[in-house]
Amino acid sequence: MTLNPSSSDQRAVYLTDVPLATARERLQTALAELRDWPPRRTLRLPLDQALGHVTAAPVWAALSSPHFPAAAMDGVAVTAAGTVGAAETSPRRLKLDTQAIWIDTGDAMPPNTDAVIMIEDIHDHGDGTIEITAAAAPWQYVRPMGEDIVASELVLPQGRRLEPRDLGALAAAGHAAVEVVALPRVAVIPTGSELVPVGQTPRPGELIEFNGLMLGALAETWGAETLRGDIVADDFHAIRAATAAALESADIVVINAGSSAGREDYSARVIADLGRVFVHGVAVRPGHPVVLGVARGKPVLGIPGYPVSAALTFELFVRPLIEQCLGRPAPKRRTVKAVAPRQLVSHAGDDEFIRVRVGRVGNRVVAAPLERAAGVIMSLVRADGLVTVPRFSEGIAAGSDVDVELLGETEAIEHTAVAIGSHDPALDLLASEVSRRSPPMRLASTNAGSYGGLVALRRGEAHLAGCHLLDPATGVYNETDVRRVLPGRPVTLIHFAQREQGLIIPRGNPRGIGALQDLVRPDIRFVNRQRGAGTRMLLDHLLAKEGIDSSAIEGYDREQYTHLAVAADVDSGMADAALGIRAAARALSTDFIPVGLERYDLVIPNEHLDHPPVAALLAILRDPAFAEAVHAMGGYATERMGEVIAELGGKD
Numbered sequence: 001m002t003l004n005p006s007s008s009d010q011r012a013v014y015l016t017d018v019p020l021a022t023a024r025e026r027l028q029t030a031l032a033e034l035r036d037w038p039p040r041r042t043l044r045l046p047l048d049q050a051l052g053h054v055t056a057a058p059v060w061a062a063l064s065s066p067h068f069p070a071a072a073m074d075g076v077a078v079t080a081a082g083t084v085g086a087a088e089t090s091p092r093r094l095k096l097d098t099q100a101i102w103i104d105t106g107d108a109m110p111p112n113t114d115a116v117i118m119i120e121d122i123h124d125h126g127d128g129t130i131e132i133t134a135a136a137a138p139w140q141y142v143r144p145m146g147e148d149i150v151a152s153e154l155v156l157p158q159g160r161r162l163e164p165r166d167l168g169a170l171a172a173a174g175h176a177a178v179e180v181v182a183l184p185r186v187a188v189i190p191t192g193s194e195l196v197p198v199g200q201t202p203r204p205g206e207l208i209e210f211n212g213l214m215l216g217a218l219a220e221t222w223g224a225e226t227l228r229g230d231i232v233a234d235d236f237h238a239i240r241a242a243t244a245a246a247l248e249s250a251d252i253v254v255i256n257a258g259s260s261a262g263r264e265d266y267s268a269r270v271i272a273d274l275g276r277v278f279v280h281g282v283a284v285r286p287g288h289p290v291v292l293g294v295a296r297g298k299p300v301l302g303i304p305g306y307p308v309s310a311a312l313t314f315e316l317f318v319r320p321l322i323e324q325c326l327g328r329p330a331p332k333r334r335t336v337k338a339v340a341p342r343q344l345v346s347h348a349g350d351d352e353f354i355r356v357r358v359g360r361v362g363n364r365v366v367a368a369p370l371e372r373a374a375g376v377i378m379s380l381v382r383a384d385g386l387v388t389v390p391r392f393s394e395g396i397a398a399g400s401d402v403d404v405e406l407l408g409e410t411e412a413i414e415h416t417a418v419a420i421g422s423h424d425p426a427l428d429l430l431a432s433e434v435s436r437r438s439p440p441m442r443l444a445s446t447n448a449g450s451y452g453g454l455v456a457l458r459r460g461e462a463h464l465a466g467c468h469l470l471d472p473a474t475g476v477y478n479e480t481d482v483r484r485v486l487p488g489r490p491v492t493l494i495h496f497a498q499r500e501q502g503l504i505i506p507r508g509n510p511r512g513i514g515a516l517q518d519l520v521r522p523d524i525r526f527v528n529r530q531r532g533a534g535t536r537m538l539l540d541h542l543l544a545k546e547g548i549d550s551s552a553i554e555g556y557d558r559e560q561y562t563h564l565a566v567a568a569d570v571d572s573g574m575a576d577a578a579l580g581i582r583a584a585a586r587a588l589s590t591d592f593i594p595v596g597l598e599r600y601d602l603v604i605p606n607e608h609l610d611h612p613p614v615a616a617l618l619a620i621l622r623d624p625a626f627a628e629a630v631h632a633m634g635g636y637a638t639e640r641m642g643e644v645i646a647e648l649g650g651k652d
Contacts (some may be wrong), residue, residue, distance in 0.1 A: 017281040019391065020316065021350050026278050027292050027299070027317065031324075034297050039251050042180035047167045048379070053180035054223060054326045057436035059156045063174025064146040069109040072139040076100040076122060076130065077113040080138040082535030094130050109142060116141035146585045149173050159328040161223065181227040184325035186216050186318065187250035191257045191267075192305060193233045211256050211310050218314055224252075234258065236266045243270050249297045252321050254314070257305030260289040267291050267302030275300065276398050283350045283391055284402070287313035290545045312353055336385075336413065338367035338404045341420060341461035342392050342448065344396040346389040353460040355383035357444040359416030359463075362607070365459045367404045368416055368446035383407055384444070399459060412440065419445040421453020422534050423452055423562040424600060425583050426497065426630045430617060433626060438616035447561045449532035450478075454485040454603065463608040466496070468534035468600045472541050477599035479646055486649060490606040493645040494618065497630060498637035500582040501538060502594040506569050509591050516546055516595070519553045521576060524557035528577035529567050534598070539579045542595060564588070582635025597637070601645055618642065 018026070031037055042056040046605055071077065078100050092546035094100040098264040100117075101110045109116075115136035123131040129334045149155065156166055162178070170178055188211075196202050209231050227250050232242045239255065246253045250323045259267040259280075268280050268291045275295025282290045287309040291302030291330035299321055303313045323330040338358060346352040356367040370382055385404040391397060396402060417434070419427065423445075431443040445466075448456065453465025471480035478493060505513050511524060519526055529536040550556045555575060560566045566578035567588040585592040602621075608614050620626050622642035 019283050021277045023282045027055045044177050055160045056179045056181045061149045061153050061173035065149040065172040070143040070144045071103045071107045071116050073118045075117045075119045077103045080115040080136045083135045086132045086135045091131045091133045093129045128172040184251045186219040186224045186252045187246035188212050189229040189255050191232045195231045222322045240270045253300045255302045259291045259302035271300045285350045285352045334406045338365040340402050341456050343398045346395045351391045352389040354387045358384040359418035360604045415440045417443045418462045419464050420448050420456040420462040422450040423447040433620050441613040441616040450534035451532035464602050464604045467603050468598050480507045490649040494602045495643045495645045498597045499600050500635040502592050504578045504585045505591045524576045526553050527569045527578045530559040583633045586634040
């Protein structure tokens with residue numbers, strides 16, 4: 001393995017493409033050869049500064065707790081033998097200060113006493129005597145010395161991440177400070193000539209550098225100290241200098257972006273020039289172009305620039321290194337069994353990590369996949385868990401059981417309304433309101449198109465589906481297709497809104513588009529919604545009505561899964577037109593040519609109407625304030641929001 005870094009314009013090549021387990025093994029083998037890694041720095045911290053740190057050695061009790069016999073109740077301390085014979089029929093009087101001594105909870109037991117009588121069992125005569133009606137047993141209501149902690153016993157083992165309860169135990173055991181592992185230092189070097197700092201408005205061709213913020217926060221969450229570097233341009237010598245400087249102070253160095261094999265991808269060459277590269281390319285998706293190496297006695301990694309790839313590979317390779325520095329194994333996340341509502345196609349040679357939303361529908365947990373593109377950071381925000389598709393498998397068929405590695409708490413599963421179906425931007429507003437008004441309830445929606453949502457309901461994989469399917473024969477929305485896909489199933493159609501559909505076109509309409517007929521012009525590039533989407537079915541209906549051949553439209557087969565996605569394509573210049581709702585055009589400040597109104601409903605099987613998160617969102621739909629907020633988004637008529645449009649599958 002040799003890389004020649006002498007020419008800054010030399011193109012890097014993939015050295016290897018190895019399985020994840022092999023890559024990790026090579027990394028550990030290389031690190032085992034390093035004399036001074038992992039670092040062994042420790043420091044002694046006051047307890048009020050030690051939260052979250054990891055113990056560097058076992059901690060033994062310096063003091064018993066309590067370190068004296070103590071009263072466990074308010075009352076009087078007595079000698080048990082002096083109370084023998086006391087009963088309700090023959091109460092016994094005791095002299096205060098000699099035979100009985102007033103005592104409060106936590107006080108040290110006076111000499112020559114071995115029991116406490118509760119104040120509730122005492123009658124004070126007010127003449128210096130008290131009366132008791134029951135004998136006390138030896139050590140009754142007395143906390144013995146060392147009841148909690150005995151001096152010299154183990155309080156905390158080595159390698160424990162300190163929690164608030166641990167700090168209390170250490171203090172009770174006589175410690176004011178604790179020896180902890182010094183935080184490993186992780187340097188994150190963001191690279192890319194197109195990057196601008198957070199807070200600066202990017203121009204066309206520029207991107208905000210947010211990976212460094214995200215990766216640094218991940219490292220700190222795992223117990224490391226982050227050394228965030230300045231943005232470094234795509235230049236071999238500049239990246240090499242930044243990496244060399246980071247190696248002076250960091251324990252782990254991460255070069256973000258430039259890890260692939262493009263013209264300006266320098267990570268592998270920089271690491272090879274400073275040390276040794278032993279992996280370039282790991283069989284995982286997202287995150288395939290990973291570089292693993294060592295330089296100057298420390299691990300140096302190159303990870304991809306796409307945010308999802310960066311986050312995944314950072315966790316796969318950097319987190320174990322941090323835990324290794326801390327001397328503790330990486331904690332394992334909880335897993336749950338779930339069903340996959342859609343087919344998950346994978347690359348045969350790679351382990352694929354798919355982000356999913358998770359919720360319980362009936363007696364099954366459903367894991368609905370999110371957008372899989374490596375650059376979609378919002379899939380990280382929305383994800384509840386990860387599903388791993390092993391390499392060389394044939395993917396996962398719809399309806400199959402999968403193991404979900406949870407990213408959050410399992411309790412969220414029970415409080416989630418799962419929506420699969422047609423996309424609408426107002427559903428995001430509804431999700432926000434559910435979380436704000438009715439915590440811990442939440443709405444998790446996945447875009448699968450109107451028809452896909454009905455199929456998900458049929459399979460028992462969703463609580464509700466957004467739907468806007470027009471029956472051309474009758475002009476009625478949704479009811480025909482609901483009866484066809486869910487025959488005999490008792491369902492309720494709840495009205496969401498009337499939506500204005502139309503052509504989304506660039507600001508100023510530079511192409512002079514005026515009607516659907518213009519879509520067949522050779523200079524017009526169209527972007528469509530996916531098959532099964534109500535908007536695509538509406539387009540096909542309108543084209544047929546106008547006698548327009550869809551095969552004559554350039555871009556008819558190019559698909560996006562949301563209204564906002566097609567609007568973004570138009571706004572960015574990737575397309576000249578799309579069919580979508582006015583709210584999406586307004587959100588991206590594009591122009592809009594209306595073609596008509598459509599009815600958008602929520603289809604809910606009756607057995608889910610009383611499910612708490614579903615009931616919570618229905619209550620919000622019937623709130624005029626929410627209807628007004630949706631109306632203000634533009635292109636919505638919300639006067640009938642929340643009304644029952646139809647009840648199907650029963651008597652109909």
